[in-house]
Ligand SMILES: Nc1ncnc2c1ncn2[C@@H]1O[C@H](COP(=O)(O)OP(=O)(O)OP(=O)(O)O)[C@@H](O)[C@H]1O
């Protein structure tokens with residue numbers, strides 16, 4: 001697939017290239033017209049010079065005693081002569097020439113009017129019934145220099161204009177795109193759980209239809225997700241009472257039956273009902289984790305919440321060693337909803353107790369920077385499995401009961417509040433074990 005291109009850059013470069021091209025075309029046109037006008041001007045000066053010199057030359061030649069001797073007009077002061085001339089008779093004999101004239105550069109045959117050689121432009125006119133001919137020459141280099149000077153003068157501004165035009169078009173395009181950029185930033189900065197309509201203020205007509213379609217899509221997605229969540233939550237809630245009733249009845253029945261195959265079957269039924277009860281509880285948690293309301297308006301101290309949950313877990317798991325390392329006399333205030341935080345911690349602790357080696361401790365720590373770590377001894381989980389554990393119903397330890405929902409719930413909460421969760425196996429500083437780290441430092445305190 002072609003790599004995406006920046007529209008701003010493409011427009012900036014395109015506009016600059018367009019302006020430069022137009023400028024060059026205008027420059028070439030101006031040079032073409034100027035060259036023609038300059039040639040006309042130079043030609044008329046050349047002809048004028050010939051017509052001015054001719055009468056003087058005629059007088060000079062007529063007054064001369066020895067006509068066979070060519071005469072060279074001396075220059076009064078050394079200067080770079082633009083014009084040189086030759087006065088010849090009808091046979092081509094040179095009668096008069098300017099002091100710096102080289103006869104070899106002139107036309108050898110008589111050409112009336114204007115003519116050009118590789119190096120000079122000539123004008124020839126005649127007098128006294130075509131017996132005297134004057135040919136004035138001007139070096140073409142003078143004309144070329146003039147036109148080159150003009151081209152350079154017109155090109156200079158272009159060197160300044162190209163970068164200015166590029167910066168100017170980029171700034172203008174950026175200014176015109178300000179609402180599109182604001183729209184992009186808003187879409188980019190949203191968390192995955194925010195499905196509210198994106199603001200469309202000031203968007204240009206070309207984009208507004210896309211933005212409207214995106215908002216319609218978000219709306220449909222939100223309604224679909226809401227109905228899925230409410231279905232999960234409602235079903236789990238509706239299941240609670242019948243499951244609790246069935247559990248109570250089976251426990252009562254067990255007391256009435258003495259040991260034997262019927263009692264064994266009843267114990268199995270009780271285990272299944274307990275599993276069902278756990279499933280409905282996890283489904284309720286998942287519905288909460290994936291719904292909104294994971295952030296509260298008030299701030300709560302995560303360290304004291306964590307200590308309370310750990311104490312509670314210690315009480316319900318008397319034989320288990322659970323260590324807790326927290327910064328002393330410090331609080332970590334956060335806007336995360338206390339219920340959501342409790343569900344997250346309980347799921348992670350439940351995993352550490354359930355999947356960890358039973359006689360080994362569970363080590364919990366919470367740093368003053370807001371990083372929670374829960375580590376336990378366990379056999380190493382391969383990396384391929386580790387990356388999939390946060391998906392629903394994915395499990396790697398099948399020796400204990402579970403649905404594979406705990407880490408999916410934890411992941412939904414962590415993502416929903418804007419924190420990050422990483423798993424490592426083996427745990428840091430060990431050869432085996434499992435460690436989960438949740439970084440709360442990014443959440444607005
Ligand atoms: N602390 C841990 N130590 C070792 N393995 C773990 C730990 N936590 C999770 N795992 C592995 O990740 C898998 C997925 O965990 P998850 O919490 O999603 O499901 P579960 O604990 O098996 O079931 P549930 O939480 O729904 O009762 C577990 O089956 C287990 O293999």
Ligand SMILES: [Mg+2]
Pocket residue numbers: 347350351402405406407
């Ligand atoms: Mg679990």
